[in-house]
Amino acid sequence: MLKGILDGCILSIIQEGEIYGYELAEKLQGYGFHSFSEGTIYPLLLRMQKENLVTTTLKKSTAGPKRKYYSLTTKGEEELEQFKLRWEEISLAVNNVMNKGGH
Amino acid sequence: MLKGILDGCILSIIQEGEIYGYELAEKLQGYGFHSFSEGTIYPLLLRMQKENLVTTTLKKSTAGPKRKYYSLTTKGEEELEQFKLRWEEISLAVNNVMNKGGH
DNA sequence: ACATATACCTTGTAATGCAAGATATACAGT
DNA sequence: ACTGTATATCTTGCATTACAAGGTATATGT
Numbered sequence: 481m482l483k484g485i486l487d488g489c490i491l492s493i494i495q496e497g498e499i500y501g502y503e504l505a506e507k508l509q510g511y512g513f514h515s516f517s518e519g520t521i522y523p524l525l526l527r528m529q530k531e532n533l534v535t536t537t538l539k540k541s542t543a544g545p546k547r548k549y550y551s552l553t554t555k556g557e558e559e560l561e562q563f564k565l566r567w568e569e570i571s572l573a574v575n576n577v578m579n580k581g582g583h
Numbered sequence: 584m585l586k587g588i589l590d591g592c593i594l595s596i597i598q599e600g601e602i603y604g605y606e607l608a609e610k611l612q613g614y615g616f617h618s619f620s621e622g623t624i625y626p627l628l629l630r631m632q633k634e635n636l637v638t639t640t641l642k643k644s645t646a647g648p649k650r651k652y653y654s655l656t657t658k659g660e661e662e663l664e665q666f667k668l669r670w671e672e673i674s675l676a677v678n679n680v681m682n683k684g685g686h
Numbered sequence: 687a688c689a690t691a692t693a694c695c696t697t698g699t700a701a702t703g704c705a706a707g708a709t710a711t712a713c714a715g716t
Numbered sequence: 717a718c719t720g721t722a723t724a725t726c727t728t729g730c731a732t733t734a735c736a737a738g739g740t741a742t743a744t745g746t
Contacts, residue, residue: 512676544723573615647692
Protein backbone atom coordinates (compact mmCIF):
# COMPACT_ATOMS: atom_id res chain seq x y z
CA MET A 481 0.00 0.00 0.00
CA LEU A 482 2.58 2.55 1.06
CA LYS A 483 5.34 1.05 -0.91
CA GLY A 484 7.33 3.86 -2.33
CA ILE A 485 6.50 6.41 0.29
CA LEU A 486 10.16 6.93 1.01
CA ASP A 487 10.75 7.14 -2.74
CA GLY A 488 8.29 9.98 -2.97
CA CYS A 489 9.84 11.87 -0.08
CA ILE A 490 13.28 11.57 -1.59
CA LEU A 491 12.08 12.69 -5.00
CA SER A 492 10.51 15.70 -3.35
CA ILE A 493 13.72 16.64 -1.56
CA ILE A 494 15.76 16.25 -4.73
CA GLN A 495 13.31 18.51 -6.51
CA GLU A 496 14.19 21.32 -4.11
CA GLY A 497 17.68 21.21 -5.55
CA GLU A 498 20.64 19.00 -6.35
CA ILE A 499 21.68 17.00 -3.33
CA TYR A 500 23.94 14.07 -2.47
CA GLY A 501 23.08 10.96 -0.51
CA TYR A 502 24.82 11.72 2.73
CA GLU A 503 23.27 15.17 2.94
CA LEU A 504 19.89 13.76 2.04
CA ALA A 505 20.08 11.28 4.88
CA GLU A 506 20.68 14.15 7.29
CA LYS A 507 17.92 16.23 5.79
CA LEU A 508 15.38 13.45 6.23
CA GLN A 509 16.16 13.45 9.94
CA GLY A 510 15.48 17.16 9.99
CA TYR A 511 12.05 16.62 8.51
CA GLY A 512 11.17 14.20 11.27
CA PHE A 513 12.10 10.82 9.82
CA HIS A 514 14.11 9.18 12.54
CA SER A 515 14.62 5.73 11.26
CA PHE A 516 16.46 5.92 7.97
CA SER A 517 19.97 4.61 7.80
CA GLU A 518 22.20 4.88 4.77
CA GLY A 519 21.62 1.19 4.21
CA THR A 520 18.09 2.17 3.27
CA ILE A 521 18.81 5.29 1.29
CA TYR A 522 21.71 4.37 -0.96
CA PRO A 523 20.14 1.25 -2.47
CA LEU A 524 17.01 3.28 -3.08
CA LEU A 525 18.91 6.03 -4.88
CA LEU A 526 20.66 3.47 -7.05
CA ARG A 527 17.33 1.93 -7.92
CA MET A 528 15.84 5.27 -8.86
CA GLN A 529 18.81 5.99 -11.08
CA LYS A 530 18.34 2.64 -12.75
CA GLU A 531 14.71 3.54 -13.39
CA ASN A 532 15.73 6.87 -14.92
CA LEU A 533 14.00 8.95 -12.28
CA VAL A 534 17.22 10.75 -11.38
CA THR A 535 20.58 11.57 -12.91
CA THR A 536 23.87 12.00 -11.10
CA THR A 537 27.02 14.07 -11.32
CA LEU A 538 30.15 13.60 -9.24
CA LYS A 539 31.73 16.56 -7.50
CA LYS A 540 34.68 17.00 -5.19
CA SER A 541 34.06 17.03 -1.47
CA THR A 542 35.88 19.26 1.00
CA ALA A 543 36.49 16.26 3.19
CA GLY A 544 35.98 12.77 1.87
CA PRO A 545 35.38 10.93 -1.37
CA LYS A 546 33.51 12.49 -4.26
CA ARG A 547 29.90 13.40 -3.71
CA LYS A 548 27.27 12.00 -5.99
CA TYR A 549 24.73 14.72 -6.65
CA TYR A 550 21.24 13.73 -7.72
CA SER A 551 18.78 15.66 -9.90
CA LEU A 552 15.29 14.79 -11.11
CA THR A 553 14.65 13.76 -14.68
CA THR A 554 11.37 14.56 -16.40
CA LYS A 555 10.25 11.06 -15.59
CA GLY A 556 11.22 11.66 -11.98
CA GLU A 557 9.09 14.79 -11.85
CA GLU A 558 6.13 12.91 -13.22
CA GLU A 559 6.64 10.17 -10.69
CA LEU A 560 6.71 12.78 -7.95
CA GLU A 561 3.41 14.26 -9.08
CA GLN A 562 1.81 10.84 -9.08
CA PHE A 563 3.19 10.18 -5.65
CA LYS A 564 1.71 13.39 -4.29
CA LEU A 565 -1.74 12.37 -5.49
CA ARG A 566 -1.33 8.92 -4.03
CA TRP A 567 -0.21 10.34 -0.72
CA GLU A 568 -3.27 12.57 -0.50
CA GLU A 569 -5.55 9.60 -1.12
CA ILE A 570 -3.81 7.44 1.41
CA SER A 571 -3.47 9.99 4.18
CA LEU A 572 -7.12 10.90 3.73
CA ALA A 573 -8.11 7.26 3.99
CA VAL A 574 -6.05 6.68 7.11
CA ASN A 575 -7.37 9.83 8.75
CA ASN A 576 -10.89 8.66 7.95
CA VAL A 577 -10.30 5.39 9.72
CA MET A 578 -8.58 7.00 12.68
CA ASN A 579 -11.11 9.66 13.42
CA LYS A 580 -14.11 7.36 13.28
CA GLY A 581 -12.95 5.16 16.14
CA GLY A 582 -12.79 7.93 18.69
CA HIS A 583 -12.49 11.63 19.41
CA MET B 584 8.93 3.19 8.25
CA LEU B 585 5.27 2.65 7.61
CA LYS B 586 5.33 -0.97 8.44
CA GLY B 587 2.26 -1.69 10.39
CA ILE B 588 0.16 1.05 8.94
CA LEU B 589 -2.42 -1.45 7.82
CA ASP B 590 -2.25 -3.02 11.27
CA GLY B 591 -3.16 0.31 12.79
CA CYS B 592 -6.07 0.87 10.44
CA ILE B 593 -7.45 -2.56 11.15
CA LEU B 594 -7.10 -2.12 14.89
CA SER B 595 -8.98 1.14 14.58
CA ILE B 596 -11.82 -0.44 12.66
CA ILE B 597 -12.08 -3.30 15.13
CA GLN B 598 -12.27 -0.78 17.94
CA GLU B 599 -15.45 0.64 16.42
CA GLY B 600 -17.06 -2.71 17.11
CA GLU B 601 -16.75 -6.45 16.67
CA ILE B 602 -16.21 -7.31 13.03
CA TYR B 603 -15.24 -10.31 10.90
CA GLY B 604 -12.57 -10.51 8.25
CA TYR B 605 -14.70 -10.54 5.16
CA GLU B 606 -16.69 -7.52 6.33
CA LEU B 607 -13.51 -5.74 7.30
CA ALA B 608 -12.10 -6.19 3.84
CA GLU B 609 -15.18 -4.51 2.39
CA LYS B 610 -15.09 -1.72 4.95
CA LEU B 611 -11.50 -0.88 4.08
CA GLN B 612 -12.55 -0.33 0.50
CA GLY B 613 -15.21 2.04 1.73
CA TYR B 614 -12.62 4.10 3.54
CA GLY B 615 -10.66 4.53 0.36
CA PHE B 616 -8.15 1.67 0.50
CA HIS B 617 -8.38 0.08 -2.90
CA SER B 618 -5.61 -2.40 -2.87
CA PHE B 619 -6.26 -4.85 -0.08
CA SER B 620 -7.15 -8.39 -0.95
CA GLU B 621 -8.06 -11.06 1.56
CA GLY B 622 -4.64 -12.52 0.99
CA THR B 623 -3.30 -9.49 2.82
CA ILE B 624 -5.91 -9.21 5.53
CA TYR B 625 -6.36 -12.72 6.82
CA PRO B 626 -2.70 -13.44 7.51
CA LEU B 627 -2.51 -10.10 9.27
CA LEU B 628 -5.50 -10.90 11.49
CA LEU B 629 -4.00 -14.24 12.39
CA ARG B 630 -0.74 -12.57 13.31
CA MET B 631 -2.48 -10.02 15.49
CA GLN B 632 -4.33 -12.79 17.27
CA LYS B 633 -1.04 -14.58 17.87
CA GLU B 634 0.36 -11.36 19.38
CA ASN B 635 -2.68 -11.07 21.66
CA LEU B 636 -3.86 -7.82 20.15
CA VAL B 637 -7.26 -9.28 19.33
CA THR B 638 -9.54 -12.08 20.45
CA THR B 639 -12.01 -14.00 18.33
CA THR B 640 -15.41 -15.59 18.64
CA LEU B 641 -17.12 -17.72 16.01
CA LYS B 642 -20.73 -17.01 15.05
CA LYS B 643 -23.11 -18.45 12.53
CA SER B 644 -23.46 -16.78 9.18
CA THR B 645 -26.68 -16.36 7.24
CA ALA B 646 -24.94 -17.63 4.12
CA GLY B 647 -21.58 -19.34 4.35
CA PRO B 648 -19.19 -20.77 6.91
CA LYS B 649 -18.95 -19.41 10.44
CA ARG B 650 -17.78 -15.86 10.81
CA LYS B 651 -14.78 -15.13 12.97
CA TYR B 652 -15.47 -11.94 14.88
CA TYR B 653 -12.54 -9.93 16.15
CA SER B 654 -12.37 -7.68 19.23
CA LEU B 655 -9.51 -5.66 20.70
CA THR B 656 -7.69 -6.79 23.81
CA THR B 657 -6.24 -4.27 26.24
CA LYS B 658 -2.92 -4.81 24.56
CA GLY B 659 -4.55 -4.14 21.23
CA GLU B 660 -5.95 -0.85 22.47
CA GLU B 661 -2.54 0.22 23.66
CA GLU B 662 -1.04 -0.72 20.33
CA LEU B 663 -3.68 1.37 18.61
CA GLU B 664 -2.85 4.41 20.71
CA GLN B 665 0.82 4.05 19.89
CA PHE B 666 0.00 3.71 16.24
CA LYS B 667 -2.04 6.90 16.27
CA LEU B 668 0.91 8.82 17.65
CA ARG B 669 3.22 7.29 15.12
CA TRP B 670 0.88 8.13 12.30
CA GLU B 671 0.72 11.77 13.35
CA GLU B 672 4.50 11.99 13.36
CA ILE B 673 4.86 10.32 10.02
CA SER B 674 2.12 12.17 8.19
CA LEU B 675 3.47 15.44 9.57
CA ALA B 676 6.94 14.59 8.33
CA VAL B 677 5.72 13.62 4.87
CA ASN B 678 3.60 16.76 4.59
CA ASN B 679 6.64 18.80 5.58
CA VAL B 680 8.65 17.28 2.78
CA MET B 681 5.88 17.64 0.24
CA ASN B 682 4.99 21.21 0.87
CA LYS B 683 8.54 22.49 0.79
CA GLY B 684 9.01 21.52 -2.83
CA GLY B 685 6.20 23.86 -3.75
CA HIS B 686 2.73 22.51 -4.30
C1' DA C 687 -27.62 -31.65 -8.21
C1' DC C 688 -25.64 -27.43 -9.39
C1' DA C 689 -24.37 -22.70 -9.38
C1' DT C 690 -23.56 -18.74 -6.65
C1' DA C 691 -22.36 -16.01 -2.76
C1' DT C 692 -20.26 -16.05 1.48
C1' DA C 693 -16.26 -16.78 4.41
C1' DC C 694 -11.69 -18.21 5.72
C1' DC C 695 -7.00 -19.84 4.97
C1' DT C 696 -2.39 -21.12 2.61
C1' DT C 697 1.35 -20.75 -0.61
C1' DG C 698 4.81 -18.48 -3.07
C1' DT C 699 6.91 -14.29 -4.56
C1' DA C 700 8.41 -9.59 -4.74
C1' DA C 701 9.30 -5.37 -2.51
C1' DT C 702 10.77 -2.91 1.44
C1' DG C 703 13.50 -1.50 5.46
C1' DC C 704 17.21 -2.05 8.17
C1' DA C 705 21.53 -3.39 10.77
C1' DA C 706 25.99 -4.33 10.03
C1' DG C 707 29.94 -3.99 7.82
C1' DA C 708 33.19 -2.91 3.77
C1' DT C 709 35.55 0.56 1.13
C1' DA C 710 37.58 4.91 0.20
C1' DT C 711 39.04 9.93 0.67
C1' DA C 712 40.62 14.00 3.12
C1' DC C 713 42.15 16.61 6.92
C1' DA C 714 43.94 17.62 11.63
C1' DG C 715 46.86 16.56 15.42
C1' DT C 716 50.93 14.54 17.08
C1' DA D 717 54.95 9.78 8.60
C1' DC D 718 51.32 7.89 11.40
C1' DT D 719 46.91 7.84 13.58
C1' DG D 720 42.37 9.05 14.34
C1' DT D 721 38.19 11.21 12.91
C1' DA D 722 34.75 12.83 9.80
C1' DT D 723 32.97 12.39 5.40
C1' DA D 724 30.90 9.66 1.73
C1' DT D 725 29.28 5.62 -0.85
C1' DC D 726 28.14 0.87 -1.47
C1' DT D 727 27.12 -4.24 -0.35
C1' DT D 728 25.36 -8.21 2.15
C1' DG D 729 22.03 -10.69 4.54
C1' DC D 730 17.87 -10.94 7.01
C1' DA D 731 13.08 -10.05 8.60
C1' DT D 732 8.81 -8.08 7.57
C1' DT D 733 5.18 -6.78 4.62
C1' DA D 734 2.02 -6.82 0.63
C1' DC D 735 -0.08 -9.19 -2.66
C1' DA D 736 -1.80 -12.44 -6.37
C1' DA D 737 -3.37 -16.77 -6.89
C1' DG D 738 -5.35 -20.63 -5.52
C1' DG D 739 -7.62 -23.82 -2.13
C1' DT D 740 -11.30 -25.21 1.27
C1' DA D 741 -15.73 -25.09 3.22
C1' DT D 742 -20.73 -23.70 4.23
C1' DA D 743 -25.36 -22.12 3.12
C1' DT D 744 -29.08 -20.69 -0.10
C1' DG D 745 -31.79 -20.63 -4.37
C1' DT D 746 -33.27 -22.93 -8.54
